[in-house]
Amino acid sequence: MSSLPLTVARRRGRSVRHTLDVRASPYAYVAPFFLLFCAFGLFPLAYTAWVSLHDWTLLSEEHTFVGLKNFGTLLGDGYFWNATFNTLSIGVLSTVPQLLLAIWLAHLLNRRLRMQTLFRISLLLPNVTSVVAVVVIFSQLFGRDFGLINWVLSWFGAGSVDWAAGTASSHVALSTMIMWRWTGYNALIFLAAMQAVPRELYEAATLDGASGFTQLRKITIPMIRPTIIFVVIVSSIGAMQIIAEPLLFGASSGAGGGAVSGGPDRQFQTLALFVYEQGFTKFDFGYASAASWLMFLAVVVVAGVNYLLTRRVKGGLL
Template sequence: MATRAPDNLAAVPPAPPVRPPARAHRRRLLLHRLDVKASPYAYVAPFFLLFCGFGLFPLAYTAWVSLHEWTLLSDVHEFIGLDNFVTLLGDDYFWNATFNTLSIGVLSTVPQLLLALWLAHLLNRPLRSQTLFRVTLLLPNVTSVVAVVVIFSQLFGRDYGLINWVLSWFGVVAVDWNAGTATSHIAISVMIMWRWTGYNALIFLAAMQAVPRELYEAATIDGAGGLTQLRRITVPMIRPTIVFVVITSTIGAMQILAEPLLFGVYSPTGGPDRQYQTLSLFIYENFVKLDFGYASAVSWMMFLFIVVIAAVNYLLTRRARGSLT
């Protein structure tokens, strides 16, 4: 027969939970708050440390060198203030390099971005072997720039080049692509476009993948064609990516070095008449002459040009995207 527990035992309240000491609790709470506030800064600290060591310090040191007559031929580095910049503003070679940089940059960047946007729009549709096409777009970017320039130099050869051979079908005489300013700019721009169009197309395509498919289906039902969908749906939806690609492409166009250097058979002058010498080549030429002060002044002027042109591109892109919406 089961025995019944006494009533006084049932009335006994349960024992209170054991709480940690107030000091330990406050310490854990303080560590938690510190972890929440300090962890993000600790995660990004390695980047900023590397940037200060390999980016900010060289930039500041270059500015200091640009204020001196600094060569390896002398141990004395005379402080001359802004004389290098004053000389630079009156240097015809500097302005010629600036014009060549802007010309090649416009010829290579504008068609490249338009073609990349169009290719991304085509690959965003249901197609067979989509992965193969996407990998193919990336192949030019991973190809060695030396191999690209060597091959395209042969294609643009005056006597035995494939381009002149095709132009001869239409009665065009052989073009010396290295000799003229316009022709050399076109040839170099084609090399740059071939290397970077596919890469930018994949960036655009990644942004287009995030656009809801319902918008395209609704536009198709309303009778909108492919170009209308591209203009009214795709471009407004991926406008942050367009701004990013425009700015990065502009910065890259202002720093063109390998293509004109190799196209001119390793000549830092960019041809006998400096017809395709860019700002980067002009800096390289002065470094070869061991005139580090003047080369640093050119570097800082190019840096200022990049900042101004990138800002202008950003403002124009914002205004253009506003008109599209």
């Protein structure tokens, strides 16, 4: 009996397996991520949108469909707009100086320095430190009566500042905490991008008499603009989701009104804290879901605006 049909069948089987391996394997490799994303990302997002269309409270057995009523009420809620202002204010005060300082630190570490490895590792230490420890320590530093910051300000004749009581002062304190945690992390990202810039460009600029600042402005920043766009967008998204710092700051500083409310006058309540308050303090899940969806849309808008602005800078139009 001839073995030719068996050989042809085996070849066809190997061909089919090879085709399936080439075409199906990539989808099998990425399938776990998309399954987890659908379970813990996409489904909660869609379910939150459904809840936002109902009068959904924890103590009620029936959930009445109210359409866009929660969104309309939310747009007229002064506390919501106050939280939006606080989020944008703290985000700008923490993000802009943070990115500028991170680029400067990365530029310094990109040069030939002694103990470079030690300095680079030290930049990451604030980021790996527990946020609870960071806020507790900074709350003591910004203490009204015995804080180190007020003690230093007293040298210049300034009075004692109650950092947690005022809107501007509390935003400065929270922005300082956020900057301390994330500046080093972003500096390492910028440093990694700077390592890919050809050294010949700096050597040629040095021969032409360019200073370090000129090299940073004319060589480094144009060469790492894609990385700058990435860091700006990620930092903007993170700034819109601030919750741990104001929550712990309100609890550790002794500000009245409760930690979730962001002080007695809600002077540092962010959008994330507002959503938390509505959902897990007042148990109004429909209203909290509507607030979370508006917060999501605000994050998308802020990230998109930052992308367009940084892309415009990249194109040399500014």
